[in-house]
Amino acid sequence: MSLLTVICPCYNEEESIRLFYQEVMKNEGFFRGKGVEMNVLFVDDGSRDGTLSEIKKLRSEDERVHFVSFSRNFGKEAAMYAGLEKAQGDYLVIMDVDLQDPPSLLPEMFSYVEQGYDSVATRRVNRKGEPVIRSFFARAFYGLMKKISKTEIVDGARDYRLMTRQVADAILNMGEYNRFTKGIYGWVGFETKWLEYENVERAKGETKWSFWKLFAYSIEGITAFSTVPLSIAAFAGAFFCIVAFIMIIFIIVRKLIFDDPVSGWPSLVCIILMTSGVQFFCTGILGQYLAKTYLEVKRRPIYLSKEEA
Ligand code: UDP
Ligand code: MG
DSSP states (O other): OEEEEEEEEESSOTTTHHHHHHHHHTTHHHHHHTTEEEEEEEEEOSOSSTHHHHHHHHHHHOTTEEEEEESSOOOHHHHHHHHHHHOOOSEEEEOOTTSOSOGGGHHHHHHHHHTTOSEEEEEESOOTTSOHHHHHHHHHHHHHHHHHOSSOOOTTEEEEEEEEHHHHHHHHHOOOSSOOHHHHHHHHOOOEEEEEEOOOOOSSSOOSOOHHHHHHHHHHHHHHHOOHHHHHHHHHHHHHHHHHHHHHHHHHHHHHHHOOOSOOHHHHHHHHHHHHHHHHHHHHHHHHHHHHHHHHHHTOOSOOEEEEO
């Protein structure tokens, strides 16, 4: 018998745990028929509600429920990393606890792994039920990433993915502190089958991602998978040098022909403001990369677990 581990990061999700477990285990019969056992690994990401006790209750009823509990909230990225590290399965699947990743897709996903794919990924074809500005910025982010990153980052891609142990080990080998899994998946490569589905709204509770948390996460994605912003300074510098050169010639010629008295300080102020703005902007970009490098260099652990079973 081989083993499929369902990895499920949860943060303050006490209402969803049991429902999720029941829905996922509906696939048990299918997998048993294929000679595959299932188990579930909950990663409690420092929840402050009854999430952990819900998980423990489930574990006392079913030995196939396992968990890792963090010492504090480390974020979903850290939770997914811990899940991949602790899971024992030959096949691994990462799923949200809120049932936005439909468990009914599992048999289809597994059929592609049987056909020889290394991983089966999912993407939402729409963002129905999501706030409009959130969708707008998400689309802008993916559009930008397509232009500035060599790594393939698919619009609407979910973290919901079934993979073989080999792929999971490749992901674990990328031990970076600033994690952006959507990029990491693309970076490691392997034969990936994409499945599409319509967006499903959260079963219970509410989203753990505020707009600003998502915004910071998008900066994470950009700095982790592109160095293009770092070259903006070089291009801006070259551009301003050329403009300055043209203007110097223009002013010298004007002085020689018309003997123009001193004028044009409004334009001077505009130029100074604009160039210093560009300089600060570029320094800010440098700062972003420096900050990320700083955190990488410290080699802090990605997560700390307090309790495991
Ligand atoms: N999550 C987590 N740690 C966090 C935030 C979220 O483990 O700091 C989990 C959460 O419990 C859920 C999944 O990540 O299982 C996706 O979160 P959510 O549904 O809030 O995000 P959305 O679907 O709205 O993007
Ligand atoms: Mg969700």
